[in-house]
Amino acid sequence: MQIPALSKRKHNHISPDATKRINMEVVSILMKATEEFLRTPDGRPDKTVNHYRPKKQLPKDFVPFDVEGYLTERFLRDVNLDPKILNGFCK
Numbered sequence: 370m371q372i373p374a375l376s377k378r379k380h381n382h383i384s385p386d387a388t389k390r391i392n393m394e395v396v397s398i399l400m401k402a403t404e405e406f407l408r409t410p411d412g413r414p415d416k417t418v419n420h421y422r423p424k425k426q427l428p429k430d431f432v433p434f435d436v437e438g439y440l441t442e443r444f445l446r447d448v449n450l451d452p453k454i455l456n457g458f459c460k
Contacts, residue, residue, distance in 0.1 A: 409415050445452045
């Protein structure tokens with residue numbers, strides 16, 4: 370079983386090699402497919418497609434709730450481990 374706070378994921382960082390592997394042909398095909406999806410067969414914008422638009426901007430100091438940290442603390446409490454002890458391993 371994997372404890373989220375103990376697993377160090379680096380999915381937020383894109384390596385320089387990943388940007389070199391971008392296939393522009395695939396990107397162009399996906400963009401064309403998106404455009405076709407957003408239009409009716411006769412080429413007009415499709416009114417049945419709903420576009421998400423946020424009602425208001427989030428405050429600059431907004432911090433999303435850390436679900437992973439919360440669940441990890443709950444798990445550690447359930448197995449009777451002190452989260453403060455494990456914090457030294459997570460740094």
